[in-house]
Structure formats: structure tokens, C-alpha cells
Amino acid sequence: QVTLKESGPVLVKPTETLTLTCTVSGFSLSNVRMGVSWIRQPPGKALEWLANIFSNERKSYSTSLKTRLTISRDTSKSQVVLSLTKTDHVDTGTYYCARIREDHIDRYFDYWGQGTLVTVSS
């Protein structure tokens, strides 16, 4: 059974660094044709893709946030970590991690975590 679970702080002060962990089970982070993404949803707004890391450690980031984001993984712990520096109140929202499945030339998120709500406030 594939599961993903996000964890991290509930409250972060502005300008601090937010660090979130996605712990996966039911698959290996080194599986070919798989990866993990982070996606967030500000309150009342749409889903927004943040970052990817694939099985070959290939990474990519949202253009608007790339200077503030870092994604990494620890395959031995089955964890993917996302760091967001210089947080602001606009970074408040629910953060999801999702498994990427690659089929030939297609890519999609086939499993998602439940999400973790993060509030940026002093």
C-alpha cells in the first residue's frame, strides 16, 4: 500500500525557514520512473506546484520560488525534504507531497499525502 505523509511545523514566523518532510511507504524513492513533488494550496486558492525530485535525483523548481526552495531526499529513510527560506504570510497554506509516476512520456501524481497546514505569522 502506497502512502505519503507530510510533517513539519504548524506555525512559522516571517523570514524563518520552513522545513517539511514527506515520509513515504509502499515504494522506494529510487524506483525508476517515480519521483516526489511538493504542491501547496493557499487558503481559498488553487493548487500550486513547487518542486520535483525524481529517482535519478533530477530536480526542478517553480520559477517564481526557485531562489527560496530546496528539495532533497534520503532514500534510506524514505523521506523527501522541502525547505522554503525567507517565509512570508503569503506562504501560509496546506502543503502536500505527491508521488510522481512516469509512464513512457506521461507523468502524473498517482498518490497524494493528506497535507499539512502551515501558518506563517508572528
Added chain:
Amino acid sequence: QSGLTQPPSASGTPGQRVTISCSGSILNIGSNSVNWYRHLPGTAPKLLIFSNNQRPSGVPDRFSGSKSGTSASLAISGLLSEDEADYYCAGWDDSLNGWVFGGGTKLTVL
């Protein structure tokens, strides 16, 4: 960062068929497949359609997807009250080297 365009809302009565559109560009929908997700606030989004028109195991055949050029659509037939949710389209964007999402469509079953 440009996203995909969806209508903010859609509605229908039980038993009806509704469609939700998704518009993009040659860099995303025009070059890559479209996926659709259903989302209820506070829960994990669920994959409904992948590769433009494929349903994962367990998704009823009431849900169908299509794509033409730089646009795609999700159709839901035999509408049920439990279909009330937010629906998002998404696709890989070659210029961004990542995904773009639509703004989401809130479906109301009247």
C-alpha cells in the same frame, strides 16, 4: 508563472452530464498529456484521469477525459451529489520543467 485556465464554477442536477474545460498552451497541454484531480478541502487530492483519457483502477466510467490541441475537458455523466468537489486539471510544462495546474472548478450538484 502561467497556469492552465478553468472555469471557476460548474453545476448540474443529479443524473445530468457536466463538462469542465481546461485551456493551456503549446508548451504544456499542446505537448504533454493532461491529468485531472478531484479535491475536497482537508483531504488528499485524488487522481481521476491521467494521460488525457485514462482512468485509474477504481474510478467509475462516469468520468471521462479528452484533449484536442491545447485544450482538454473532463466529463462527468450521471451526476451524483457526492461528485460535489473541486476539480483541477494539470500538465507538464516543457518551458518550466515542471507542472502547471488550472485554477480549479468548483462543481455544485443542485
